[in-house]
Amino acid sequence: MxxxxxxxxxxxxxxxxxxxxxxxxxxxxxxxxxxMWFCVARSADLAEPGQFRTYQVGRESVLISRSRDGSVKGFLNICRHRGAKLCLEASGEVKRAFQCPYHAWTYGLDGKLVAAPNLTSMPDIDRGEYGLVNVHIREWLGYVWASLADAPPSxxxxxxxxxxxxxxxxxxxxxxxxxxxxxxxxxxxxxxxxxxxxxxxxxxxxxxxxxxxxxxxxxxxxxxxxxxxxxxxxxxxxxxxxxxxxxxxxxxxxxxxxxxxxxxxxxxxxxxxxxxxxxxxxxxxxxxxxxxxxxxxxxxxxxxxxxxxxxxxxxxxxxxxxxxxxxxxxxxxxxxxxxxxxxxxxxxxxxxxxxxxxxxxxxxxxxxxxxxx
Ligand code: FES
Ligand SMILES: [Fe+2]
CATH class of the missing domain: 3.90.380.10 (Naphthalene 1,2-dioxygenase Alpha Subunit; Chain A, domain 1)
Known part of the structure:
Protein backbone atom coordinates (compact mmCIF):
# COMPACT_ATOMS: atom_id res chain seq x y z
CA MET A 1 0.00 0.00 0.00
CA MET A 36 17.11 23.93 19.76
CA TRP A 37 16.39 24.96 23.37
CA PHE A 38 16.62 21.82 25.53
CA CYS A 39 15.17 21.90 29.04
CA VAL A 40 17.49 20.50 31.69
CA ALA A 41 17.50 21.39 35.41
CA ARG A 42 14.91 22.80 37.78
CA SER A 43 16.51 26.11 38.82
CA ALA A 44 15.85 25.34 42.51
CA ASP A 45 17.97 22.18 42.20
CA LEU A 46 20.90 24.56 41.75
CA ALA A 47 20.10 26.81 44.68
CA GLU A 48 23.66 27.45 45.94
CA PRO A 49 26.85 28.48 44.10
CA GLY A 50 28.81 25.36 43.22
CA GLN A 51 25.82 23.04 42.96
CA PHE A 52 25.86 21.31 39.61
CA ARG A 53 24.07 18.77 37.44
CA THR A 54 25.14 17.00 34.27
CA TYR A 55 22.91 16.08 31.34
CA GLN A 56 23.19 14.43 27.98
CA VAL A 57 22.05 16.94 25.38
CA GLY A 58 22.22 15.38 21.94
CA ARG A 59 25.66 13.81 21.72
CA GLU A 60 27.21 16.10 24.34
CA SER A 61 27.54 15.98 28.11
CA VAL A 62 26.56 19.35 29.54
CA LEU A 63 27.45 20.73 32.96
CA ILE A 64 24.93 23.14 34.49
CA SER A 65 25.90 25.00 37.66
CA ARG A 66 25.14 27.99 39.83
CA SER A 67 27.82 30.64 39.66
CA ARG A 68 29.00 32.92 42.44
CA ASP A 69 27.07 35.88 40.99
CA GLY A 70 23.86 33.87 41.33
CA SER A 71 23.40 33.15 37.63
CA VAL A 72 23.12 29.69 36.13
CA LYS A 73 25.94 28.74 33.76
CA GLY A 74 26.17 25.96 31.24
CA PHE A 75 29.37 24.39 29.88
CA LEU A 76 30.37 21.44 27.80
CA ASN A 77 31.48 18.94 30.44
CA ILE A 78 34.90 18.53 28.86
CA CYS A 79 38.32 19.55 30.12
CA ARG A 80 40.12 21.89 27.74
CA HIS A 81 43.49 20.25 28.38
CA ARG A 82 43.13 16.77 26.93
CA GLY A 83 39.45 16.21 27.02
CA ALA A 84 38.70 14.28 30.19
CA LYS A 85 35.09 14.38 31.27
CA LEU A 86 35.11 16.94 34.05
CA CYS A 87 32.17 15.90 36.27
CA LEU A 88 31.18 12.25 36.24
CA GLU A 89 28.29 12.51 38.69
CA ALA A 90 24.70 13.30 37.72
CA SER A 91 24.64 15.94 40.44
CA GLY A 92 26.90 17.30 43.14
CA GLU A 93 28.45 20.34 44.70
CA VAL A 94 31.92 21.86 44.54
CA LYS A 95 33.27 24.52 46.91
CA ARG A 96 34.70 27.06 44.53
CA ALA A 97 35.97 25.31 41.41
CA PHE A 98 35.75 22.27 39.15
CA GLN A 99 38.97 20.29 39.11
CA CYS A 100 39.69 17.85 36.32
CA PRO A 101 40.53 14.43 37.78
CA TYR A 102 43.20 13.79 35.12
CA HIS A 103 45.95 16.50 35.41
CA ALA A 104 44.11 18.86 37.77
CA TRP A 105 43.32 21.77 35.51
CA THR A 106 40.90 23.79 37.62
CA TYR A 107 38.03 25.96 36.45
CA GLY A 108 36.12 28.63 38.38
CA LEU A 109 32.33 28.56 38.62
CA ASP A 110 32.32 31.07 35.76
CA GLY A 111 34.21 28.53 33.61
CA LYS A 112 37.56 30.37 33.55
CA LEU A 113 40.76 28.40 33.94
CA VAL A 114 41.97 29.38 37.41
CA ALA A 115 44.74 26.92 38.15
CA ALA A 116 46.77 24.11 36.66
CA PRO A 117 50.04 22.45 37.64
CA ASN A 118 52.86 24.77 36.51
CA LEU A 119 50.41 27.30 35.08
CA THR A 120 52.46 30.21 36.39
CA SER A 121 55.38 29.05 34.28
CA MET A 122 53.14 29.25 31.18
CA PRO A 123 52.13 32.93 31.27
CA ASP A 124 51.16 32.84 27.61
CA ILE A 125 48.08 30.71 28.36
CA ASP A 126 44.96 32.88 28.30
CA ARG A 127 42.73 31.74 31.13
CA GLY A 128 39.55 32.82 29.39
CA GLU A 129 40.53 31.24 26.11
CA TYR A 130 41.25 27.93 27.84
CA GLY A 131 38.21 28.09 30.04
CA LEU A 132 35.28 25.72 29.68
CA VAL A 133 33.19 26.01 26.52
CA ASN A 134 30.00 27.93 27.30
CA VAL A 135 26.54 26.89 26.21
CA HIS A 136 23.62 29.31 26.05
CA ILE A 137 21.29 29.33 29.04
CA ARG A 138 17.80 30.69 29.64
CA GLU A 139 15.58 30.35 32.69
CA TRP A 140 11.81 30.24 32.41
CA LEU A 141 9.06 28.73 34.58
CA GLY A 142 11.73 27.89 37.16
CA TYR A 143 13.58 25.64 34.70
CA VAL A 144 16.94 25.95 33.00
CA TRP A 145 16.99 25.56 29.22
CA ALA A 146 20.25 25.09 27.33
CA SER A 147 21.11 25.56 23.70
CA LEU A 148 24.28 24.19 22.17
CA ALA A 149 23.79 26.15 18.97
CA ASP A 150 26.33 28.87 18.14
CA ALA A 151 23.37 31.17 17.44
CA PRO A 152 20.38 29.72 19.30
CA PRO A 153 16.90 29.99 17.85
CA SER A 154 14.56 32.56 19.38
S1 FES B 1 42.55 16.28 30.72
FE1 FES B 1 41.87 17.57 32.27
S2 FES B 1 43.66 18.26 33.21
FE2 FES B 1 44.33 16.98 31.64
FE1 LIG C 1 -1.98 8.97 27.51
Missing amino acids: TATSLPPSLIRTLSGEHYTDPAIFALEQERVFEA FEQDVIGAVIERLGDVAAIDNYRIENLEVGRRITYDVKANWKLIVENFMECYHCATIHPELTEVLPEFADGYAAQYYVGHGAEFGADVQGFTVDGGEGLDRIPGVGEDQDRRYYAITVRPQVFINLVPDHVIFHRMYPMAPDRTVVECDWLYLPHVVESGQDVTRSVELFHRVNQQDFDACERTQPAMSSRAYAKGGVLVPSEHHIGAFHTWLQNKLSA
Whole structure:
Protein backbone atom coordinates (compact mmCIF):
# COMPACT_ATOMS: atom_id res chain seq x y z
CA MET A 1 0.00 0.00 0.00
CA THR A 2 1.36 3.42 -0.88
CA ALA A 3 0.58 6.76 0.70
CA THR A 4 -1.58 7.74 -2.27
CA SER A 5 -3.85 4.74 -1.81
CA LEU A 6 -4.87 5.69 1.73
CA PRO A 7 -8.52 6.52 2.34
CA PRO A 8 -9.07 10.18 3.28
CA SER A 9 -9.58 9.30 6.95
CA LEU A 10 -6.01 8.10 7.27
CA ILE A 11 -2.58 9.62 6.94
CA ARG A 12 0.75 7.86 7.30
CA THR A 13 2.98 7.92 10.35
CA LEU A 14 6.73 7.95 9.88
CA SER A 15 8.08 4.58 8.79
CA GLY A 16 9.55 2.18 11.33
CA GLU A 17 13.19 3.03 10.64
CA HIS A 18 12.64 6.53 12.04
CA TYR A 19 12.28 4.92 15.45
CA THR A 20 15.19 2.49 15.21
CA ASP A 21 17.88 3.74 12.83
CA PRO A 22 20.99 5.02 14.66
CA ALA A 23 21.78 7.32 11.72
CA ILE A 24 18.39 9.04 11.99
CA PHE A 25 18.79 9.32 15.76
CA ALA A 26 22.24 10.88 15.27
CA LEU A 27 20.72 13.40 12.86
CA GLU A 28 18.01 14.24 15.42
CA GLN A 29 20.69 14.75 18.06
CA GLU A 30 22.53 17.18 15.80
CA ARG A 31 19.63 19.05 14.17
CA VAL A 32 17.09 18.98 16.99
CA PHE A 33 18.47 18.42 20.49
CA GLU A 34 21.77 20.25 19.97
CA ALA A 35 20.22 22.97 17.82
CA MET A 36 17.11 23.93 19.76
CA TRP A 37 16.39 24.96 23.37
CA PHE A 38 16.62 21.82 25.53
CA CYS A 39 15.17 21.90 29.04
CA VAL A 40 17.49 20.50 31.69
CA ALA A 41 17.50 21.39 35.41
CA ARG A 42 14.91 22.80 37.78
CA SER A 43 16.51 26.11 38.82
CA ALA A 44 15.85 25.34 42.51
CA ASP A 45 17.97 22.18 42.20
CA LEU A 46 20.90 24.56 41.75
CA ALA A 47 20.10 26.81 44.68
CA GLU A 48 23.66 27.45 45.94
CA PRO A 49 26.85 28.48 44.10
CA GLY A 50 28.81 25.36 43.22
CA GLN A 51 25.82 23.04 42.96
CA PHE A 52 25.86 21.31 39.61
CA ARG A 53 24.07 18.77 37.44
CA THR A 54 25.14 17.00 34.27
CA TYR A 55 22.91 16.08 31.34
CA GLN A 56 23.19 14.43 27.98
CA VAL A 57 22.05 16.94 25.38
CA GLY A 58 22.22 15.38 21.94
CA ARG A 59 25.66 13.81 21.72
CA GLU A 60 27.21 16.10 24.34
CA SER A 61 27.54 15.98 28.11
CA VAL A 62 26.56 19.35 29.54
CA LEU A 63 27.45 20.73 32.96
CA ILE A 64 24.93 23.14 34.49
CA SER A 65 25.90 25.00 37.66
CA ARG A 66 25.14 27.99 39.83
CA SER A 67 27.82 30.64 39.66
CA ARG A 68 29.00 32.92 42.44
CA ASP A 69 27.07 35.88 40.99
CA GLY A 70 23.86 33.87 41.33
CA SER A 71 23.40 33.15 37.63
CA VAL A 72 23.12 29.69 36.13
CA LYS A 73 25.94 28.74 33.76
CA GLY A 74 26.17 25.96 31.24
CA PHE A 75 29.37 24.39 29.88
CA LEU A 76 30.37 21.44 27.80
CA ASN A 77 31.48 18.94 30.44
CA ILE A 78 34.90 18.53 28.86
CA CYS A 79 38.32 19.55 30.12
CA ARG A 80 40.12 21.89 27.74
CA HIS A 81 43.49 20.25 28.38
CA ARG A 82 43.13 16.77 26.93
CA GLY A 83 39.45 16.21 27.02
CA ALA A 84 38.70 14.28 30.19
CA LYS A 85 35.09 14.38 31.27
CA LEU A 86 35.11 16.94 34.05
CA CYS A 87 32.17 15.90 36.27
CA LEU A 88 31.18 12.25 36.24
CA GLU A 89 28.29 12.51 38.69
CA ALA A 90 24.70 13.30 37.72
CA SER A 91 24.64 15.94 40.44
CA GLY A 92 26.90 17.30 43.14
CA GLU A 93 28.45 20.34 44.70
CA VAL A 94 31.92 21.86 44.54
CA LYS A 95 33.27 24.52 46.91
CA ARG A 96 34.70 27.06 44.53
CA ALA A 97 35.97 25.31 41.41
CA PHE A 98 35.75 22.27 39.15
CA GLN A 99 38.97 20.29 39.11
CA CYS A 100 39.69 17.85 36.32
CA PRO A 101 40.53 14.43 37.78
CA TYR A 102 43.20 13.79 35.12
CA HIS A 103 45.95 16.50 35.41
CA ALA A 104 44.11 18.86 37.77
CA TRP A 105 43.32 21.77 35.51
CA THR A 106 40.90 23.79 37.62
CA TYR A 107 38.03 25.96 36.45
CA GLY A 108 36.12 28.63 38.38
CA LEU A 109 32.33 28.56 38.62
CA ASP A 110 32.32 31.07 35.76
CA GLY A 111 34.21 28.53 33.61
CA LYS A 112 37.56 30.37 33.55
CA LEU A 113 40.76 28.40 33.94
CA VAL A 114 41.97 29.38 37.41
CA ALA A 115 44.74 26.92 38.15
CA ALA A 116 46.77 24.11 36.66
CA PRO A 117 50.04 22.45 37.64
CA ASN A 118 52.86 24.77 36.51
CA LEU A 119 50.41 27.30 35.08
CA THR A 120 52.46 30.21 36.39
CA SER A 121 55.38 29.05 34.28
CA MET A 122 53.14 29.25 31.18
CA PRO A 123 52.13 32.93 31.27
CA ASP A 124 51.16 32.84 27.61
CA ILE A 125 48.08 30.71 28.36
CA ASP A 126 44.96 32.88 28.30
CA ARG A 127 42.73 31.74 31.13
CA GLY A 128 39.55 32.82 29.39
CA GLU A 129 40.53 31.24 26.11
CA TYR A 130 41.25 27.93 27.84
CA GLY A 131 38.21 28.09 30.04
CA LEU A 132 35.28 25.72 29.68
CA VAL A 133 33.19 26.01 26.52
CA ASN A 134 30.00 27.93 27.30
CA VAL A 135 26.54 26.89 26.21
CA HIS A 136 23.62 29.31 26.05
CA ILE A 137 21.29 29.33 29.04
CA ARG A 138 17.80 30.69 29.64
CA GLU A 139 15.58 30.35 32.69
CA TRP A 140 11.81 30.24 32.41
CA LEU A 141 9.06 28.73 34.58
CA GLY A 142 11.73 27.89 37.16
CA TYR A 143 13.58 25.64 34.70
CA VAL A 144 16.94 25.95 33.00
CA TRP A 145 16.99 25.56 29.22
CA ALA A 146 20.25 25.09 27.33
CA SER A 147 21.11 25.56 23.70
CA LEU A 148 24.28 24.19 22.17
CA ALA A 149 23.79 26.15 18.97
CA ASP A 150 26.33 28.87 18.14
CA ALA A 151 23.37 31.17 17.44
CA PRO A 152 20.38 29.72 19.30
CA PRO A 153 16.90 29.99 17.85
CA SER A 154 14.56 32.56 19.38
CA PHE A 155 13.52 31.36 22.85
CA GLU A 156 10.48 33.63 22.61
CA GLN A 157 9.38 32.00 19.39
CA ASP A 158 10.28 28.35 20.00
CA VAL A 159 9.53 27.91 23.71
CA ILE A 160 7.25 30.72 24.87
CA GLY A 161 5.62 30.70 21.42
CA ALA A 162 4.67 27.02 21.80
CA VAL A 163 2.84 27.81 25.03
CA ILE A 164 1.08 30.82 23.47
CA GLU A 165 0.09 28.76 20.45
CA ARG A 166 -1.58 26.25 22.75
CA LEU A 167 -3.09 28.52 25.45
CA GLY A 168 -3.77 31.67 23.43
CA ASP A 169 -1.60 34.00 25.51
CA VAL A 170 1.30 33.93 27.96
CA ALA A 171 -0.83 35.20 30.87
CA ALA A 172 -2.63 31.83 30.87
CA ILE A 173 0.57 30.12 32.03
CA ASP A 174 1.91 33.03 34.10
CA ASN A 175 -1.19 32.62 36.28
CA TYR A 176 0.28 29.39 37.66
CA ARG A 177 3.51 31.11 38.79
CA ILE A 178 5.37 27.91 38.00
CA GLU A 179 8.72 29.45 38.96
CA ASN A 180 7.45 29.89 42.53
CA LEU A 181 6.10 26.37 42.96
CA GLU A 182 8.09 23.63 44.67
CA VAL A 183 8.77 20.06 43.67
CA GLY A 184 6.48 17.85 45.77
CA ARG A 185 7.52 14.69 43.96
CA ARG A 186 9.91 13.77 41.19
CA ILE A 187 9.75 10.43 39.42
CA THR A 188 12.22 9.33 36.74
CA TYR A 189 11.06 6.79 34.17
CA ASP A 190 13.47 4.83 32.00
CA VAL A 191 11.37 4.16 28.93
CA LYS A 192 12.47 1.58 26.35
CA ALA A 193 11.03 3.53 23.47
CA ASN A 194 12.01 6.16 20.93
CA TRP A 195 11.34 9.73 22.08
CA LYS A 196 8.92 10.36 19.19
CA LEU A 197 6.61 7.57 20.32
CA ILE A 198 6.33 9.40 23.63
CA VAL A 199 5.62 12.76 21.96
CA GLU A 200 3.05 11.21 19.61
CA ASN A 201 1.34 9.49 22.52
CA PHE A 202 1.16 12.73 24.49
CA MET A 203 -0.35 14.56 21.52
CA GLU A 204 -3.43 12.37 21.13
CA CYS A 205 -6.25 11.14 23.32
CA TYR A 206 -7.56 8.42 21.01
CA HIS A 207 -6.02 5.98 23.51
CA CYS A 208 -7.43 7.64 26.63
CA ALA A 209 -10.60 5.56 26.89
CA THR A 210 -8.62 2.34 26.44
CA ILE A 211 -5.67 2.80 28.75
CA HIS A 212 -6.47 5.66 31.16
CA PRO A 213 -9.48 4.63 33.30
CA GLU A 214 -8.57 6.95 36.18
CA LEU A 215 -7.90 9.97 33.94
CA THR A 216 -11.15 9.61 31.99
CA GLU A 217 -13.07 9.41 35.29
CA VAL A 218 -11.72 12.83 36.20
CA LEU A 219 -11.89 14.26 32.65
CA PRO A 220 -14.98 12.64 31.05
CA GLU A 221 -14.51 14.44 27.74
CA PHE A 222 -11.28 12.48 27.21
CA ALA A 223 -13.34 9.29 27.02
CA ASP A 224 -14.73 10.20 23.60
CA GLY A 225 -11.31 9.88 21.99
CA TYR A 226 -11.14 13.33 20.47
CA ALA A 227 -8.08 15.45 20.92
CA ALA A 228 -10.14 18.16 22.59
CA GLN A 229 -7.02 19.35 24.37
CA TYR A 230 -5.62 20.65 21.10
CA TYR A 231 -8.14 23.42 20.51
CA VAL A 232 -6.39 26.71 21.32
CA GLY A 233 -7.06 27.73 24.89
CA HIS A 234 -9.22 24.72 25.60
CA GLY A 235 -8.83 22.99 28.94
CA ALA A 236 -10.58 19.69 29.54
CA GLU A 237 -13.20 20.16 32.21
CA PHE A 238 -13.34 18.07 35.37
CA GLY A 239 -16.39 15.81 35.71
CA ALA A 240 -19.31 17.28 37.66
CA ASP A 241 -18.78 15.01 40.65
CA VAL A 242 -14.99 15.38 40.66
CA GLN A 243 -13.49 17.41 43.49
CA GLY A 244 -9.88 17.51 42.38
CA PHE A 245 -7.23 16.18 40.00
CA THR A 246 -6.50 13.09 42.11
CA VAL A 247 -6.48 9.36 41.47
CA ASP A 248 -9.97 8.91 42.93
CA GLY A 249 -11.39 12.33 42.05
CA GLY A 250 -11.25 13.32 45.72
CA GLU A 251 -10.19 16.72 46.94
CA GLY A 252 -6.83 18.09 45.78
CA LEU A 253 -4.45 20.55 47.44
CA ASP A 254 -4.75 24.33 47.78
CA ARG A 255 -5.52 26.07 44.52
CA ILE A 256 -2.76 28.22 43.04
CA PRO A 257 -3.96 31.79 43.76
CA GLY A 258 -3.38 33.19 40.26
CA VAL A 259 -5.63 30.55 38.68
CA GLY A 260 -8.90 32.32 37.91
CA GLU A 261 -12.41 30.92 37.64
CA ASP A 262 -12.03 30.36 33.90
CA GLN A 263 -9.03 28.05 34.45
CA ASP A 264 -10.34 26.39 37.59
CA ARG A 265 -11.49 22.77 37.31
CA ARG A 266 -9.69 22.41 34.01
CA TYR A 267 -6.69 20.48 32.70
CA TYR A 268 -4.40 21.94 30.04
CA ALA A 269 -1.68 19.97 28.22
CA ILE A 270 1.13 21.69 26.34
CA THR A 271 3.86 20.17 24.19
CA VAL A 272 7.01 22.26 23.87
CA ARG A 273 9.04 20.65 21.13
CA PRO A 274 11.24 18.78 21.26
CA GLN A 275 11.21 17.36 24.79
CA VAL A 276 8.92 19.11 27.29
CA PHE A 277 5.31 18.49 28.30
CA ILE A 278 3.55 20.82 30.69
CA ASN A 279 0.26 19.85 32.38
CA LEU A 280 -1.69 22.50 34.27
CA VAL A 281 -4.40 21.81 36.85
CA PRO A 282 -5.71 24.26 39.48
CA ASP A 283 -3.62 23.00 42.40
CA HIS A 284 -0.45 21.74 40.72
CA VAL A 285 1.67 21.55 37.60
CA ILE A 286 3.15 18.37 36.15
CA PHE A 287 6.30 19.06 34.18
CA HIS A 288 7.94 16.38 31.99
CA ARG A 289 11.43 16.57 30.53
CA MET A 290 12.53 13.86 28.13
CA TYR A 291 16.15 12.88 27.62
CA PRO A 292 16.55 10.84 24.44
CA MET A 293 19.45 8.48 25.21
CA ALA A 294 19.32 6.05 22.27
CA PRO A 295 16.95 5.27 19.37
CA ASP A 296 15.05 2.89 21.66
CA ARG A 297 15.57 4.52 25.06
CA THR A 298 14.30 7.76 26.60
CA VAL A 299 14.64 8.86 30.20
CA VAL A 300 11.69 10.94 31.36
CA GLU A 301 11.97 13.11 34.44
CA CYS A 302 8.59 14.21 35.79
CA ASP A 303 8.08 16.86 38.48
CA TRP A 304 4.87 17.43 40.42
CA LEU A 305 4.93 21.10 41.52
CA TYR A 306 2.79 22.51 44.33
CA LEU A 307 2.50 25.71 46.31
CA PRO A 308 5.51 26.03 48.67
CA HIS A 309 3.42 25.78 51.84
CA VAL A 310 1.86 22.53 50.61
CA VAL A 311 5.31 20.97 50.20
CA GLU A 312 6.91 22.53 53.25
CA SER A 313 4.09 21.58 55.62
CA GLY A 314 4.42 17.98 54.47
CA GLN A 315 0.83 17.66 53.25
CA ASP A 316 0.02 14.31 51.73
CA VAL A 317 0.25 14.63 47.94
CA THR A 318 0.09 10.87 47.33
CA ARG A 319 -3.37 10.72 45.72
CA SER A 320 -2.57 13.81 43.71
CA VAL A 321 0.70 12.38 42.37
CA GLU A 322 -0.80 8.93 41.83
CA LEU A 323 -3.18 10.06 39.09
CA PHE A 324 -0.55 11.23 36.62
CA HIS A 325 1.98 8.64 37.77
CA ARG A 326 -0.52 6.02 36.59
CA VAL A 327 -1.10 7.95 33.37
CA ASN A 328 2.66 8.02 32.83
CA GLN A 329 3.00 4.28 33.43
CA GLN A 330 0.06 3.53 31.16
CA ASP A 331 1.46 5.73 28.41
CA PHE A 332 5.03 4.47 28.70
CA ASP A 333 3.84 0.86 28.73
CA ALA A 334 2.00 1.57 25.48
CA CYS A 335 5.14 3.15 23.99
CA GLU A 336 7.26 0.18 25.06
CA ARG A 337 4.72 -2.19 23.55
CA THR A 338 5.03 -0.28 20.27
CA GLN A 339 8.82 0.07 20.06
CA PRO A 340 9.63 -3.57 19.07
CA ALA A 341 7.17 -3.33 16.17
CA MET A 342 9.15 -0.43 14.70
CA SER A 343 11.67 -2.93 13.29
CA SER A 344 9.01 -5.35 12.04
CA ARG A 345 8.32 -5.73 8.32
CA ALA A 346 4.70 -4.98 9.24
CA TYR A 347 5.75 -1.40 9.96
CA ALA A 348 8.22 -0.93 7.10
CA LYS A 349 5.98 1.78 5.63
CA GLY A 350 4.69 2.94 8.99
CA GLY A 351 1.24 2.93 10.53
CA VAL A 352 -1.71 5.25 10.06
CA LEU A 353 -3.26 8.19 11.91
CA VAL A 354 -7.03 8.54 12.29
CA PRO A 355 -8.61 12.03 12.05
CA SER A 356 -8.32 12.77 15.78
CA GLU A 357 -4.58 12.05 15.41
CA HIS A 358 -3.97 13.94 12.17
CA HIS A 359 -2.27 16.84 13.99
CA ILE A 360 0.57 14.39 14.76
CA GLY A 361 1.29 14.61 11.04
CA ALA A 362 2.29 18.25 11.61
CA PHE A 363 4.85 17.05 14.17
CA HIS A 364 6.27 14.66 11.58
CA THR A 365 6.43 17.41 8.95
CA TRP A 366 8.13 19.73 11.43
CA LEU A 367 10.70 17.05 12.23
CA GLN A 368 11.34 16.14 8.59
CA ASN A 369 11.99 19.82 7.87
CA LYS A 370 14.50 19.99 10.73
CA LEU A 371 16.31 16.88 9.56
CA SER A 372 16.51 17.98 5.94
CA ALA A 373 17.56 21.54 6.75
S1 FES B 1 42.55 16.28 30.72
FE1 FES B 1 41.87 17.57 32.27
S2 FES B 1 43.66 18.26 33.21
FE2 FES B 1 44.33 16.98 31.64
FE1 LIG C 1 -1.98 8.97 27.51
